[in-house]
Amino acid sequence: MADVVKIGLIGLGTVGSAVLQILKTNRSVIEQRVGGKIFVKAVCDKKKEKENFAKRHKVAFYTDWRKIVNDPEIDIVVELVGNVPEARDIILWSLEHNKHVVSANKSIISKHWEEIFTLANKNNKLVYFEASVCAGIPIIQGINEGLAGNNIRSIVGILNGTTNYILTTMSKNNVDFGTALRIAQKRGFAEADPSLDIDGVDTAQKLAILSSICYNTWIKYEDIYCEGIREVDKVDLEFIEKEFGMVLKLFGIGKFREGAVEVHVHPTLIPKTHPLANVDNEYNAVLVYGDNVGDVLFYGRGAGGRAAASAIVSDVIYISRHIIYGTAGKIPYIVYQRKKYSVIPMSDLSFCYYLRFTVEDKPGVLAKITEILGNNKVSIASIYQKEPLLELHKLVPIVMLTHLCKEKNLMDALQQISHLKILKKKAVYYRII
C-alpha cells in the first residue's frame, strides 16, 4: 500500500493543461476520493515554451517523454500527445516500465487495441481511456461495467462534436456546409484541417472502441464502413425537416449478434421524436441497447478541454485508489480475447432510404427512374416532386423515400440511374433508421 501516487503527464495542450489545473483546484475532494495523496511529479511537452506553464504549477518539465517513462518513481503516465506515432511508444513503454496509463488517444487505442491490452494484462497494469470517446461522458465504464449484465445488442451514437456542430448550424441557420464549417472553426469546434472529423474517421475510431468493449474483442477501424458529411447539401436538410419531420445526424452504428457484427458510420435520418434528434451543436450522445436494460442514453458535451480532462482525472482517481490500496492491475480493466468475428458487409445490410435526384423537367423522367429502382427490387414508399430549383435550366428535384431494401440493390440501381442522361447531378441518398 502506497500513501502517495505519482503522476507523469505527457502533452500539455488544452486537455493536458486542464488536467493539471483540475488536479490542483479540486485537490481536496480528489484526495478524499482517492484515500491518499496525488502528486504530479513531472510534465512533458515537445514545445520548450510550455516550461513556464509547468513552472507556474511548480512541476518538473521535460521535452523528452522518455524522462517520464523511465522515472521509476512515477506510477501513472497520462498520455495526451494526440495522434502521433510516439503515442503508441509512450503507452507500451509505460506498461513495460511498471506504469499504469491514462490516455485520451482514440486513434492509437483503436489501432493498437490488441497490443496495448495484451501487454497491460500480461504486466498487471491498467490502461484507462474514458476521455477517448465522448470526452467527459462516462460511456466506456458505463458499457464495460455498468451494463455488464447485458448482451449489448446495439450502439447508436453521435460521437463527434465537430460534425454535429456543423450539421446543427447548417440546419438551424440555413447555411451551406462550407459556411457552417467556417463558423465551427471560428468558434473552436473544428480544427484548421477538419478532415478526420468531417470524413467520419474520428467517429469510426470511437465506434471501434465502443464495439470492442461490448464484444470483449477487437473490432478494427478498417472493418468499419465510413461516410462523412462533406457532401451534405442544405437543400436536403430542408426537405428532410419540412417534408418528413426528420433530422440528419452523423451516426456511428454498431449491431451485435453471436459472432457477427455490423459497424458503420454515415449521415443518417431520424425522426424528430427520436431520443438522439435533439442532441445539437457540440453535444454527443450514445444510445445503447442491452438485452435486459433496454435503451440507455448517455448525453453530454463531447468536446472541450475541461470535459475531456474530467474523464482523465476520473481515470486517474480510479487507478490511484487502487494503487493506494495495493490492488491496481490485479484485475484487468479490459477483458481482451482474441476471437474471430465476421463483419457483415455493408452491401448485405438493409435500410430505408431517402433519395434525391436532380433531373430535367421532362415527361417520362420519373418513369425511367422508378423502373430502374423496381428492376433492382427497390420499392418506393413515397415520392415528392418539387418545383424547379433553377428555373433557367428546368431542373427539378425528385425526392423519394424507399421501403426497406438491400444496400446492394440500391447501389446497383443508383449505378444504373447514373448513366441516364436526364440525371443532371449525382443522386443523393441517406439511410434512415
Place this chain on the structure above:
Amino acid sequence: MADVVKIGLIGLGTVGSAVLQILKTNRSVIEQRVGGKIFVKAVCDKKKEKENFAKRHKVAFYTDWRKIVNDPEIDIVVELVGNVPEARDIILWSLEHNKHVVSANKSIISKHWEEIFTLANKNNKLVYFEASVCAGIPIIQGINEGLAGNNIRSIVGILNGTTNYILTTMSKNNVDFGTALRIAQKRGFAEADPSLDIDGVDTAQKLAILSSICYNTWIKYEDIYCEGIREVDKVDLEFIEKEFGMVLKLFGIGKFREGAVEVHVHPTLIPKTHPLANVDNEYNAVLVYGDNVGDVLFYGRGAGGRAAASAIVSDVIYISRHIIYGTAGKIPYIVYQRKKYSVIPMSDLSFCYYLRFTVEDKPGVLAKITEILGNNKVSIASIYQKEPLLELHKLVPIVMLTHLCKEKNLMDALQQISHLKILKKKAVYYRII
C-alpha cells in the same frame, strides 16, 4: 483467489426471478466478464409456493433468510425483499457474516446509510446498490466513479417511473389524475397502493442516495422537502403546454455548495426544449452538472424487473471479479465520511412560479391579488386571464408567471390571498426551473 463465486438470493419477486433468469441465460458472457464461475447456491422467499420456481432452476430453496446469511460458503447476498424491516437485518447480518451485498433497496439504504457503509468499510465488504436508483441506468457508478474528477454542483432527475407515466398520460391523453393513475395501475406501472410513488417519497429516497454519493456523506431523506403529484389538475397541464410551451415533471433536485445543500422534490415546470422535457412515460433521466464536465444526462427505463435485474447482475459481476482476483472489499465502494452539512430551508430558496387562482369574475379581483403579491415582494412577469371555466358560477382562472422570488414571500402571499372571499379554490402554484 477463488475460482467460483457463490450467490445467495433473498426475495423472489419480479426482480429476483429476473436476476436468476439472466444469470442463467447470459451465463457464458457473464463468466467471461467475471473471469471465473458464478453459482447461485440458494434462494429464499417467504412464500413457500416460490419453491417450484427455485426447483426449475435447480437451486436450493429456503423460506428463512437466515439460512442464506449463515451459510459460510456464500460470498454475495443479493437482497431483494423490498421495504420491510428485515431488509436492514439481512444487509447488516450479511456484512457481519463475511458477505458482500447487492441490494436494490432504496428505502433501506437511504434510511440506514451510515450504519450500512460504516459496517461495510469496517469489515472490508462491498455493498453495491445500482438498481436502487433508476433501475438499469448506471447512474450511481457514473457519479461515484465516472464523474469523480468533478465537484458535482447539481442533480436534477426524473427518478420515478410511476409518476412520470401518470403525468405523461394526463398530458398526452388529456385525462385527470385519477384516470391516469388507473391506466398506470392497469399497465403495471403503479402499485395498488401508489402512495410512496405519487407522494414523492420514492423520488426523495433516490435523491437522498444520489446526493449522499456526490457529497461523500449522508444526506437524509427527512431533510428533503417533498411534494407529490396527487393534486395535479389537467387544467394546468393544458395552460402550461399551450400558453407557455412548458411541461410538468416530478423532479428530485439537489444543489451542492461548500457545506450547504438544497434538496427538494416537487412537480416542476420546464420549457419543452429542456433536455428532460421529452423523458416520457415510465422512463427516468438524471441531469448531472459537474464543474468540469458540464451537463451529463443519463436516460433509460426506470422500472421493470429486467431493467432492475440488469443493474443487479452488473453489480454481482463487478463484486465477483474482485472475489475471483482476491481484491474484493480492499477498497471501499462508497467513501462515507460523517460530516456536517446544512440544508438550506425551502423558505430561503428562490424560484419563478406558475400561479393559478380561481376567482369570481368581478371587477377589482385582479387588483386585490396583485396587491397582496406586490406587498410580499412577489413580482409578476405575465398574467393570463381566461374565459370563465364554468359559465354558471362565473368562475375564471387567473394564471400568472412570477419573476424570481423567495419561496417564503410567495407562501406568505398565498396565505393572505387564501383569506380573500373572491378566491373560490385553493391557489395552484408550481416552481419553474
